Amino acid sequence: MVAFLLIFLHRVLTTALSARGGRLVLLAGLVLAIAAVHGWFWLRVAGGARDGHAVLAVVALTVLVALYVATLSPETYVFYYPAIVAGAAFRWDRSLVLVAAVTATAYGIALLRGDGVTGATDTAIVMVLLGASAIAVRRHVATTKKLEAARDEIHRLAARDERLRVARDLHDELGQTLSLIVLKSELAALEVPGPGRDRIEEVTLAARQALQSLRDLVSSFRHPTLVEELDSARSLLEASGIECLVQCQAVTVSPPVEAALAWAVREAATNVLRHSGGRRCRFSVEKRSDTVHLEVTDDGRGQAQSEPGSGLRGLEERVSFLGGRLAAGRMAGGSFRVRVEIPCA
Numbered sequence: 001m002v003a004f005l006l007i008f009l010h011r012v013l014t015t016a017l018s019a020r021g022g023r024l025v026l027l028a029g030l031v032l033a034i035a036a037v038h039g040w041f042w043l044r045v046a047g048g049a050r051d052g053h054a055v056l057a058v059v060a061l062t063v064l065v066a067l068y069v070a071t072l073s074p075e076t077y078v079f080y081y082p083a084i085v086a087g088a089a090f091r092w093d094r095s096l097v098l099v100a101a102v103t104a105t106a107y108g109i110a111l112l113r114g115d116g117v118t119g120a121t122d123t124a125i126v127m128v129l130l131g132a133s134a135i136a137v138r139r140h141v142a143t144t145k146k147l148e149a150a151r152d153e154i155h156r157l158a159a160r161d162e163r164l165r166v167a168r169d170l171h172d173e174l175g176q177t178l179s180l181i182v183l184k185s186e187l188a189a190l191e192v193p194g195p196g197r198d199r200i201e202e203v204t205l206a207a208r209q210a211l212q213s214l215r216d217l218v219s220s221f222r223h224p225t226l227v228e229e230l231d232s233a234r235s236l237l238e239a240s241g242i243e244c245l246v247q248c249q250a251v252t253v254s255p256p257v258e259a260a261l262a263w264a265v266r267e268a269a270t271n272v273l274r275h276s277g278g279r280r281c282r283f284s285v286e287k288r289s290d291t292v293h294l295e296v297t298d299d300g301r302g303q304a305q306s307e308p309g310s311g312l313r314g315l316e317e318r319v320s321f322l323g324g325r326l327a328a329g330r331m332a333g334g335s336f337r338v339r340v341e342i343p344c345a
Helices: 002-018 021-045 051-071 076-089 092-112 116-191 195-222 226-239 255-276 310-321
Strands: 243-248 280-288 291-298 325-330 336-343
Touching (some): 051 076, 076 092, 076 116, 255 336
């Protein structure tokens, strides 16, 4: 998109050859400003989260092009640049308004320059088509990103399901065998006298230790971790078109606390996806003194019901059991927030 400026710069050379004095200075200033704003939008602003910068780019580029056409050159094709920028600046509904505004500006400038209704209409038609094409390209790029995020999430969920299957098989098959060995060894120890009993007790102890190690391994497979759930929540929300920001400090907590935080992240992400209707979500994890704090906020409307659902009630019980607190509700600005505080130990 930045390379398209070459068309404009090439045409400017014709105007620059006939310009003198103050006109040449004005031409150089406007051309540099138009190129700078156009390049800034495509290299820094396009696809970002700051709508204010996108509005500034569209307005500034439209004003600069209007000054260029009104004072230096009658070629209204330069308005094609702000039309494309307006189409790619926002989501399709807001971009349509911007494209219409830029087109109306170009139509008025063309009439003032004496192009007539026919010439002004030709320019307006091309601008509308270019703006609509930019809107379509932006939607296509956004859809592609969502599909990529959804594909990554599917791979991650498949890997997690495979780990759970392995954990279940280990628990059902190997766990049962080790339990049988422990039981048989205990019975044999009762029947064997003397030194042989010590050997059998050693076998029993080794089998118990192996069984405990197996249970710990299966438990680590089945219990979610905080980092995994944060990555999963980000992938899920971004695949659904919700911008997600994760700010997580490196905190060391006990396994039950980490599991509770992971369940809180999962429940909060599910609520954002189902009930918020927002476009942005933020996850924040930090440690203050001996307490770890998790906060999830979104810019949506929150849940419709006044009472918390079964998911939040279950999460509150899990957090309370560990001596923590959970608070969920609408904030002053209209967004929804879930806050969890749990002692680290």
